[in-house]
Amino acid sequence: MSAIRMPRVATVQFKPLRTKGAGRIAFLIVTSVLMLVPMYLLVVSAFKSQQDILAHPFSLSPDQLTTQYLEKAWTNPDFNILKGYAVTALFVVSVNVLSVALAGPVSYVIARRSERRYRMLLLLFVAGTFIPSQVLVIPVVYTLKFLGLMGTIPGFVLFETTLTLPFSIFLYAGYIMTIPASLDEAAAVDGAGKHRTFWSIVFPLMKPAVVTMVILNTFSVWNDFVNPQIILGPGSGLYTVTTGVYAAVSQYSTDYTVVFPTLLLAVAPLLVVFVLLQRHVISGLTAGATKG
Amino acid sequence: MRARLTTLSMVGPALVLFVVMLVVPVCLSVYLSLTDWNGYSANPVVVGLRNYLDLTKSEEAIRAGWVTLVIAAVGTVLLSVLGLGFALLVNGASRLNALFRVILFYPHVLSALVVGFLWSAVLGTSGVVNGWLTTRGAEVLPFLSNPHWALASLIGVLVWAGFGVNVVLYLAGLQTVSKDLLESARIDGASARQTFRNVTLPALAPVVTVNLVLSLVTLLKTYDLVVSLTGGGPAGSTQTAAYLILWDSFHNNALGFGSAQSVVLMIVTAGLALTVARLRSRADQGVKG
Structure with a gap:
């Protein structure tokens, strides 16, 4: 099983490690962004209205942000x-x-x-x-x-x-x-x-x-x-x-x-x-x- | 005699708890699987293997079985390949690598339930991505509303949330690779690929096995993420075995039937895990011999 799969990993992943340091970093940065996007959305959306979340999910302009929903969640009667x-x-x-x-x-x-x-x-x-x-x-x-x-x-x-x-x-x-x-x-x-x-x-x-x-x-x-x-x-x-x-x-x-x-x-x-x-x-x- | 009592006092508490909370319940599952119990009637009636026969005829249970196997197979391959690949990429001691390791690992800190709610808010029909697409006049994408897309999304989120653990396990394994051997391979002029195949990979063999078995066992019991990401839908297309078992046992009051599915899931889990472990140990011996 591994005999078939592992060498492929080696060719794909190991080469850039040695030949192109910059390529490795770039690849890792792209991956990191993909990993962090949901967390970013979670954090900024907690401070926005429904309309802004859907229309401008990624934007972070100060006049959109409010702590009112966070306060409401904090005092939610369903869940202390x-x-x-x-x-x-x-x-x-x-x-x-x-x-x-x-x-x-x-x-x-x-x-x-x-x-x-x-x-x-x-x-x-x-x-x-x-x-x-x-x-x-x-x-x-x-x-x-x-x-x-x-x-x-x-x-x-x-x-x-x-x-x-x-x-x-x-x-x-x-x-x-x-x-x-x-x-x-x-x-x-x-x-x-x-x-x-x-x-x-x-x-x-x-x-x-x-x-x-x-x-x-x-x-x-x-x-x-x-x-x-x-x-x-x-x-x-x-x-x-x-x-x-x-x-x-x-x-x-x-x-x-x-x-x-x-x-x-x-x-x-x-x-x-x-x-x-x-x-x-x-x-x-x-x-x-x-x-x- | 005193020595015996001492040993007993060290082994006893853990063993008693393990037997009461794990061995007895497993036996209870096996017994219940042979009855028609609904969870509250006074006397379960033994019906022999009828639940198992029903299982072979239940389209829902068979589909849940296949869904679970697909998730486990595809997920295990992805987790292992991404785990090893990224472990090699972030193995160095630099600060940047330390940062990358944290970023790859952090979803594991979030509960699967939260991860599912988060991604369903991102990928749902009225979710963030589709809301963004709609305001720009684009078509809505059926990430969670088309059966095939939903299963793919489920596996994708499982991998997103889980492969950081595999990265850490492989990083642990990479530390056990002999520095002397790597050094002498370098002096002998071996290429990176040759070094990887002949020095690194054989040393990683036990870690590969641990990764495969752990991923497989974890994925075969996928439940929380199904609850929060897809709710088993659309039209039951992402119902896993664990999801259906809990549903049948507590919502449908079919505890006997649910237990029969449990027993099958336990046997399949143990069987697959042991098979992988055995195949791997044979492969290791092949490498050495």
Whole structure:
């Protein structure tokens, strides 16, 4: 498969890299513009009237711009955006903490033990990657109902944490294997227990992998739509940023003075964080992925 | 004994949660797929394989299956090719490259739901592009209102939003390419293309596999974007398997039938992912041998 496709990539993409530096830059600038146009439209349209959005989508003349629609979206009775931020941030933090607390120790055991059953355990966890969460949530509804956790924050956080386990354990176990076992043996000689050894010796060394997972989990929890929509449901009165956007936007999808300001408010926090931390995010993702 | 308890305390919590929230629900799906349950009646009646038989006769489900496979196949190829291509282009350590990397990656920070609403406002019949065309007296383009255009738009938006992740994964892989080998290839006078084919690409083999499998698994469960970009339309032409499964299970109260589709989707996902991984590992051995 790759044998057919990859050399073509090489001829198309690799040549300009060497022969024409200016061509490469020009190509990347054109691509960047294409990547940024929707974001530009999102930002400027949030400050315009319906008529101006449609007639002059790209223009940015000061007399067209108004903050009135943004203010209206901020105070939308269908969707309290500030509460949405708070609820979603709470979920992001809980899932990240719980995910590391659960996946860390089990990955340590898997990485340090050579018995067959621990390899089977790793396979069991990794197999979870192949289960589409959008489909899994259906039977999970009935599992949560049985446990009395349907429509509750703990129920949602536990399910969302479960979804992070397969990839976390895969990455952490792979990463811990690159950390010399002699370090924990030295700690064991000094009388430290397994838990202590893991949290005080191994865990600090696996920071790159943890950073990678925290970044990925933050994106996936903040942006998740189907799970909060189904597990928390409109009945619970708990809206995340995405389910709130859905409630606020889906009925008015052609009233762009509602759509654009709401979407802008929904993406702003995570986008601002990303832009401020961009170097750490991208290098954090690469660092964890290289070793794992 | 104490050592055993310690191990258990490290493995137990994660394993229990995984079993309760993932293994049990998957088994429940398999069981429900063999019943006619509607979601609220007291006792599901076991009907054997009837749901699976119905599935083979359901035009809607078969079409959703094909739509999903087209999205997964076309999308995976585009994501991998663009991912590797752009990773090579922005691999250098310059500030400009760092900026390009951020621009290519940023859509991943937006939720698929928001991306879909945003692009439907841009591409819709009364959207920004068509509004702009109309005021200039041009014809409206059916980005989301013609079945073929809509599917193409959906794949295009998926790729726009997702290939930055592949770029980052390939960039990670490029860092593992041996500097010594690249250096000696240069000294031996190898061309850029020869170096790429004989040094870079073999070193990237595991990353290529990870990219293909991740893209495939992600695309096979496409759902959020369908909700916000096309709503499955026009006339069901962009309904994916996940979309139809949730629709059948919760709106049509056909939980048994929905579960049968779920089981098929899970098997297809695992089967395709493992097949790709196996083909890739055979190809790697072919390269080495």
